[in-house]
Amino acid sequence: MxxxxxxxxxxxxxxxxxxxxxxxxxxxxxxxxxxxxxxxxxxxxxxxxxxxxxxxxxxxxxxxxxxxxxxxxxxxxxxxxxxxxxxxxxxxxxxxxxxxxxxxxxxxxxxVPNNLGVENETSFANKGVHYCTKCDAPFYQGRVTAAVGVGGYLLESGILLSRMASKVYLIYKGGALGGDKDLIASIEKKENVQLVPQSSVKSLSGTGTLQSITILDNSGKEQTVQVDGLFIEMGSKxxxxxxxxxxxxxxxxxxxxxxxxxxxxxxxxxxxxxxxxxxxxxxxxxxxxxxxxxxxxxxxxxxxxxxxxxxxxxxxxxxxxxxx
Ligand SMILES: Cc1cc2nc3c(=O)[nH]c(=O)nc-3n(C[C@H](O)[C@H](O)[C@H](O)COP(=O)(O)OP(=O)(O)OC[C@H]3O[C@@H](n4cnc5c(N)ncnc54)[C@H](O)[C@@H]3O)c2cc1C
Missing domain, CATH: 3.50.50.60 (FAD/NAD(P)-binding domain)
Structure with a gap:
């Protein structure tokens, strides 16, 4: 009826x-x-x-x-x-x-925000893993962070985090950052931002909260870095x-x-x-x-x-x- x-x-x-x-x-x-x-x-x-x-x-x-x-x-x-x-x-x-x-x-x-698709991701949600930089970057004043994602979302994430965090690893798959040229120029000038091109996040580790991420580059080389927060900016559905x-x-x-x-x-x-x-x-x-x-x-x-x-x-x- x-x-x-x-x-x-x-x-x-x-x-x-x-x-x-x-x-x-x-x-x-x-x-x-x-x-x-x-x-x-x-x-x-x-x-x-x-x-x-x-x-x-x-x-x-x-x-x-x-x-x-x-x-x-x-x-x-x-x-x-x-x-x-x-x-x-x-x-x-x-x-x-x-x-x-x-x-x-x-x-x-x-x-609904898109996930990155790494193992353990959901167990670290809000325990170091975040999906909205403009919402949650202020929780990371003076701390070490990483951002992974695509295009303009990643650029905005990098800019916002660079204003709060002591260090920002900006991780992306391509050889160069994509998106707005002014934003890219601004990010490249930030001393606390380290660009990590041709790379992806392979895994997340920590006891209770996120403590480190393992980054895999296109040549198959891995590096593990200590971070307090990882911001995933893969857009939304x-x-x-x-x-x-x-x-x-x-x-x-x-x-x-x-x-x-x-x-x-x-x-x-x-x-x-x-x-x-x-x-x-x-x-x-x-x-x-x-x-x-x-x-x-x-x-x-x-x-x-x-x-x-x-x-x-x-x-x-x-x-x-x-x-x-
Ligand atoms: C991780 C994260 C942290 C955030 N932190 C903040 C913050 O600190 N401060 C802030 O201001 N904003 C924050 N935001 C943004 C904020 O949550 C959103 O702007 C807000 O929730 C949008 O409200 P909405 O009602 O438009 O949509 P939503 O909150 O997405 O709600 C939509 C609803 O519609 C339902 N729905 C969808 N399709 C259908 C359908 N076909 N049939 C029936 N039901 C349907 C869904 O199930 C859901 O209940 C955050 C967002 C995220 C992802």
Missing amino acids: VQNYEVVIVGAGPAGLSAGIFVARQKVSCLVISKDLGGQLNLIPKLENYPGTLMSSGPLLAKTLESQYLSFGGELTYDTVERIEEDSEGLRIKASRSEYSAKAIVLAPGK INLDFVKHLVKINTKGEIEVTEGGKTSHPAIFAAGDATSIPYKQIVAACGDGASAGLSAFNYVEKLKGRPGIRSDWKKTIGDSVFHY
């Missing part, structure tokens, strides 16, 4: 749950469908840069956002959205275990197969959004890491989730002939100008 909601949200990461809080609080029927609770928040044991909390953790933030969303009457189900289609009633959402219909949808499916026939996707494989989380489809809004917004961080995902949620609410209110919530207005009464 198809279950009907006014708004369906795909993804229970910070973007989807924030959208849910803003929709459910307006007393509109709302369902969040997600594979899991929290998304990438589950990869963050120590969270330092979420405004309003001095120190938190990703899972704790996920649980708080979930409780806040449910407290306004929103519903949450664990399932995988496989396909979204238009129908005469609005939008039909086919998930692996059930089917739903909605007047508006907020897409917040986020992304965004999977939009379930909706790419309905919304415009940019050349980076992200959902193209404009202000208020609008996509190229009038009834579909989007927020978070799977969209074209810059600076993929939690606070940005939450803010954009709130905007996309309110846009979805406005869309369903307009279908009912109601005004919704204005995003901005200005009124002049006599000599006074009011902004809202």
Whole structure:
């Protein structure tokens, strides 16, 4: 049986749950469908840069956002959205275990960082192995680090680490660094960065936390170096197969959004890491989730002939100008 909601949200990461809080609080029927609770928040044991909390953790933030969303009457189900289609009633959402219909949808499916693929990698995650340099480099002030990865991701990782760490090994497969010429020139000038071309990371060692990595070069020579942290910057996967026939996707494989989380489809809004917004961080995902949620609410209110919530207005009464 198809279950009907006014708004369906795909993804229970910070973007989807924030959208849910803003929709459910307006007393509109709302369902969040997600594979899991929290998304990438589950990869963050120590969270330092979420405004309003001095120190938190990703899972704790996920649980708080979930409780806040449910407290306004929103519903949450664990399932995988496989396909979204238009129908005469609005939008039909086919998930692996059930089917739903909605007047508006907020897409917040986020992304998943790619692994390097070395043995032991997962056992060192957040114990020396990291997948987001802009998030975790500040934990490595004055310490020895290495970064391995591809193109622009690796260059950015090298620059950010060089500002924090005492030493950075920059490991890459090719003979020369690839990407932006200015960034390459800047990295080559850094005294604490050692370039390690034509190489890959063969193995990781340590008792409890990462202590050393073994680097293998193209000639088969191995060297083991002591490091406190290894940053893996191999890009991320965004999977939009379930909706790419309905919304415009940019050349980076992200959902193209404009202000208020609008996509190229009038009834579909989007927020978070799977969209074209810059600076993929939690606070940005939450803010954009709130905007996309309110846009979805406005869309369903307009279908009912109601005004919704204005995003901005200005009124002049006599000599006074009011902004809202
Ligand atoms: C290792 C790491 C550390 C980080 N540290 C920080 C930090 O310290 N500070 C910071 O601000 N940011 C940090 N970030 C970035 C931050 O986690 C992301 O910007 C944020 O989680 C994006 O939120 P989101 O809701 O867009 O996506 P996600 O968190 O990726 O959540 C997406 C959700 O959608 C679900 N989903 C996907 N597809 C489907 C589908 N088809 N059907 C149903 N559900 C689906 C997923 O299961 C998931 O629950 C870090 C990221 C990583 C990888």
